[in-house]
Amino acid sequence: MIEVTHLSGKVFWINPHQIDYIEKTPDTTLCMANGNRIVVKEDVESVIQRIVEYRKRIGAFRNEE
Numbered sequence: 001m002i003e004v005t006h007l008s009g010k011v012f013w014i015n016p017h018q019i020d021y022i023e024k025t026p027d028t029t030l031c032m033a034n035g036n037r038i039v040v041k042e043d044v045e046s047v048i049q050r051i052v053e054y055r056k057r058i059g060a061f062r063n064e065e
Helices: 044-056
Strands: 002-005 009-016 019-024 028-032 037-040
Touching: 002 019, 002 037, 002 044, 019 044
Parallel strands: none
Antiparallel strands: 002 009, 019 028, 028 037
16 A cells, blocks of 8 residues: 545545556646546655555565566
8 A cells, every 4th residue: 555645635545556647737636547537735746656666565576576
């Protein structure tokens, strides 16, 4: 799970495997596999870095090299 901050300031954790794509409109919007859209305070680059760190931590890249 990665930590993100809702625009309201609420901090929560989300499963990055459920993110279909990320939009910058100019806010960062996580478009989820179930169709939900979540607007977060973090910039796109921060969210991507958190996803990469998470995937490294769980060993996801071993099968992708």
